[in-house]
Amino acid sequence: MANEARKLVVIDRVVKRYGGETVLDGVSLDVDAGQVMVVIGPSGSGKSTLLRCLARLEAIQKGRILIDGALVAKGADEPGPAPDAAAARLSHDVGMVFQSFNLFPHLTVLENVTLAPRRVRGMAAAEAEALAMELLGRVGLEDKRDVHPARLSGGQQQRAAIARALAMKPRIMLFDEVTSALDPELVGEVLKTMRGLAEQGMTMLVVTHEMGFARDVADDVVFMDRGAIVERAPPGRIFSQPAEARTRAFLERLLEREGGSRRSR
Amino acid sequence: MGDLQFGPILGYLPDLLDGIVVTIGLSAVSVALGLVIGLVLALARYSGFAWLDWPAYAYIEFFRTTPPLVQIVWLYYGLPALVGHDLDAFWSAAVALGLNIAAFFAEIFRAGILGVDRTQWQAARVLGLGLGDTLRFVVLPQALRNVLPATGTTVIYLVKGTALATAIGTPELLRVGQLIALETFRPVETLTIVAVAYFVLTYPIALAFQALERRMTASRV
Numbered sequence A: 001m002a003n004e005a006r007k008l009v010v011i012d013r014v015v016k017r018y019g020g021e022t023v024l025d026g027v028s029l030d031v032d033a034g035q036v037m038v039v040i041g042p043s044g045s046g047k048s049t050l051l052r053c054l055a056r057l058e059a060i061q062k063g064r065i066l067i068d069g070a071l072v073a074k075g076a077d078e079p080g081p082a083p084d085a086a087a088a089r090l091s092h093d094v095g096m097v098f099q100s101f102n103l104f105p106h107l108t109v110l111e112n113v114t115l116a117p118r119r120v121r122g123m124a125a126a127e128a129e130a131l132a133m134e135l136l137g138r139v140g141l142e143d144k145r146d147v148h149p150a151r152l153s154g155g156q157q158q159r160a161a162i163a164r165a166l167a168m169k170p171r172i173m174l175f176d177e178v179t180s181a182l183d184p185e186l187v188g189e190v191l192k193t194m195r196g197l198a199e200q201g202m203t204m205l206v207v208t209h210e211m212g213f214a215r216d217v218a219d220d221v222v223f224m225d226r227g228a229i230v231e232r233a234p235p236g237r238i239f240s241q242p243a244e245a246r247t248r249a250f251l252e253r254l255l256e257r258e259g260g261s262r263r264s265r
Numbered sequence B: 001m002g003d004l005q006f007g008p009i010l011g012y013l014p015d016l017l018d019g020i021v022v023t024i025g026l027s028a029v030s031v032a033l034g035l036v037i038g039l040v041l042a043l044a045r046y047s048g049f050a051w052l053d054w055p056a057y058a059y060i061e062f063f064r065t066t067p068p069l070v071q072i073v074w075l076y077y078g079l080p081a082l083v084g085h086d087l088d089a090f091w092s093a094a095v096a097l098g099l100n101i102a103a104f105f106a107e108i109f110r111a112g113i114l115g116v117d118r119t120q121w122q123a124a125r126v127l128g129l130g131l132g133d134t135l136r137f138v139v140l141p142q143a144l145r146n147v148l149p150a151t152g153t154t155v156i157y158l159v160k161g162t163a164l165a166t167a168i169g170t171p172e173l174l175r176v177g178q179l180i181a182l183e184t185f186r187p188v189e190t191l192t193i194v195a196v197a198y199f200v201l202t203y204p205i206a207l208a209f210q211a212l213e214r215r216m217t218a219s220r221v
């Protein structure tokens, strides 16, 4: 606990239930500033739920979540005062990118990116636009500023969604299978944007099936199964000699499928 | 039945125009009232809070299932008995029709809001947008496009529905027409002219909604 203060993210014995179903069963995980953590695991293991709890889209039933030492969520029976929901929301520390982009379809790319800085931060229009153009430059979409999302390819939409999240200057970015809905030839451009972010020192929690990305970019890979973290190790180790039988079985299935789909292409 | 003769009615055109003005006034007041109350009801129903949802549900079902004619009469004759304060024939009809149409707008708007994907709310939430901003900048603009066709139909329905105000003597278009028919003994001709007047009032509304819909769709792609 003494070094909690140095951790950017501390997830401490978090339990999440939907009705009677326990989806996160005492998950503990911490992430240092600048770390890239890749989360893998079978469908239904709770990966998305973990990210959604971090993004405060879901309440947790037990445990605590701290970001940069500040309590942002806790279970009802944890001691201490409840986190200040308004303050937590206003700290904008967590950005999230979804599998289905979730851009605002009635707004242009530029308006998508500037909306939150203007409304939440109270940024002036010109300032927000300058910020947005810088971010759109980073994701390679300056020329799409006045286009509506429907006119963009999936890869472009996802890059716009990344720029939109970055506009709030989050301290940690969450990515939930952000390339899964993309045509295979569009996956690369989004991964490249994410690699760039990682190189610039962004703290990232990435749920993905892209093992190449995990191998190259992740500091640690976390394997989840049935609502719990089974194993956490650097990619070099977890892919070559996983400690747990369940991790090995999962990776074998994944590699088989990857090999299969690669051959069929 | 003799020949149709529109000549005798021409002298009453100023009266018909007065009636048209009253009909426009009734429509404008009740649509404005209905839109505001309808939006509040829709949000109350959508909120998921029982203490908001339940009263809104009761309101909607009450006004949807009782005749608007009766609602107008209730308000005109019943309100003074109840609170000792009365509304004149124009305001009784305008308010009653507004309260009535609000129930229909509410259901249209609720469906429109439900038609906006949950993930849009979530995207707004993780960006830090509050409830008000999420509604104003993210959800309602998208819902608006969904609800335009049904809203247009309902507005047109209401403009014609203002004729129910005849029951309490509000001097709107149909009422004026009926009086002219009595004086001229030309009900078919008079009512035909009245129908044409309603068409002239409502068709531009239909066109306006169609144009709006086209514009909102065009700006999206």
Ligand SMILES: Nc1ncnc2c1ncn2[C@@H]1O[C@H](COP(=O)(O)OP(=O)(O)OP(=O)(O)O)[C@@H](O)[C@H]1O
Pocket: A018, A023, A041, A042, A043, A044, A045, A046, A047, A048, A049, A050
């Ligand atoms: N809103 C919800 N209500 C009820 N149950 C839910 C809800 N969201 C998720 N669950 C359940 O929680 C469990 C974990 O879901 P989650 O989406 O976190 O898994 P995942 O690891 O992200 O899976 P996938 O790889 O398929 O995305 C599943 O059993 C799912 O059915």
Ligand SMILES: [Mg+2]
Pocket: A047, A048, A049, A176, A177
């Ligand atoms: Mg998931």
